[in-house]
Amino acid sequence: MSNRKCEACGGRGWLLSAVTKDALRSQIQRCDACELYENDQAALEALVKAAGSQPALLQFVETVSRLLHEGEPGEDNQPHEPSSEDAIATLNQLILKARQLLGTAEKCGECGETVPYLIGCPDGAEICQDCFDAGEH
Numbered sequence: 801m802s803n804r805k806c807e808a809c810g811g812r813g814w815l816l817s818a819v820t821k822d823a824l825r826s827q828i829q830r831c832d833a834c835e836l837y838e839n840d841q842a843a844l845e846a847l848v849k850a851a852g853s854q855p856a857l858l859q860f861v862e863t864v865s866r867l868l869h870e871g872e873p874g875e876d877n878q879p880h881e882p883s884s885e886d887a888i889a890t891l892n893q894l895i896l897k898a899r900q901l902l903g904t905a906e907k908c909g910e911c912g913e914t915v916p917y918l919i920g921c922p923d924g925a926e927i928c929q930d931c932f933d934a935g936e937h
């Protein structure tokens with residue numbers, strides 16, 4: 801391994817992904833490019849530690865954990881996922897905020913807005929959900 805910073809995660813060892821219905825719980829992941837941490841759990845712990853000096857980031861982590869906890873199976877053993885569009889939008893807003901704090905927010909190639917995640921188009925453009933829905937590509 802070289803001393804160069806990992807380009808995928810900026811040397812942090814973890815990544816923030818946007819939330820979809822399919823991947824509600826995996827938005828804090830270890831970086832597979834540099835494998836700085838053993839697994840997602842270790843990466844999450846590192847993030848919580850790093851967040852200790854950044855109140856806004858700590859608040860984000862706490863909110864995410866709470867939302868995810870609410871999504872765990874209840875007493876009837878039926879998972880009640882917070883899978884409503886609202887819950888997902890809320891989570892993505894939080895992730896966007898955290899990314900802005902971390903300086904890793906992504907920019908839409910179409911409208912220039914800072915967005916929680918980008919959608920890759922077949923022609924190579926990376927655009928936001930709004931532009932995608934508007935059929936820009």
Ligand SMILES: [Zn+2]
Binds near residue numbers: 810832
């Ligand atoms: Zn990395």
Ligand SMILES: [Zn+2]
Binds near residue numbers: 908929
């Ligand atoms: Zn856009």
